[in-house]
Amino acid sequence: MERIASFTINHLLLEPGVYVSRKDYAGEEVLTTFDLRFTTPNKEPVMSTAEVHTIEHLGATFLRNHPTMKERVVYFGPMGCRTGFYMILHGDYESKEVVSLVKEMCEFIVSFEGEIPGATPVECGNYSDQNLTMAKYWANRYLENTLKNIDENHLVYPK
Numbered sequence: 001m002e003r004i005a006s007f008t009i010n011h012l013l014l015e016p017g018v019y020v021s022r023k024d025y026a027g028e029e030v031l032t033t034f035d036l037r038f039t040t041p042n043k044e045p046v047m048s049t050a051e052v053h054t055i056e057h058l059g060a061t062f063l064r065n066h067p068t069m070k071e072r073v074v075y076f077g078p079m080g081c082r083t084g085f086y087m088i089l090h091g092d093y094e095s096k097e098v099v100s101l102v103k104e105m106c107e108f109i110v111s112f113e114g115e116i117p118g119a120t121p122v123e124c125g126n127y128s129d130q131n132l133t134m135a136k137y138w139a140n141r142y143l144e145n146t147l148k149n150i151d152e153n154h155l156v157y158p159k
């Protein structure tokens with residue numbers, strides 16, 4: 001079998017950032033996949049599943065309610081390696097065009113209080129596996145260390 005495109009990126013060179021990893025074409029339509037890389041692969045501890053799960057619930061809720069972007073949101077969910085998340089938007093985008101959206105999402109998570117949306121046994125397959133405190137920690141870290149003052153090296157994958 002062919003090695004898929006996402007495995008051809010050298011993960012030893014990667015740092016946290018906002019990267020376009022794919023553009024898929026369906027007729028005239030374009031879907032842009034972003035890798036929202038929260039931690040440095042293979043060099044830093046990965047996020048635990050509970051906080052990844054909480055970020056998934058809160059991030060998806062935020063994006064799918066966004067006043068100007070909700071119609072563009074195709075998908076938001078975790079990478080299996082737990083170093084970040086995928087966000088897929090309907091449209092042809094560059095990373096720098098979505099930095100403010102991702103910042104807003106992180107600010108929403110950092111300031112979130114109350115019941116996590118969708119965290120009930122009817123709505124979720126593992127509803128009690130949540131960690132809001134650590135979700136806030138990772139969202140804040142990504143916001144402060146990566147998204148604020150982000151430069152080109154953290155917006156485009158190294159060749």
Ligand SMILES: [Zn+2]
Nearest residue numbers: 053124125126
């Ligand atoms: Zn869930």
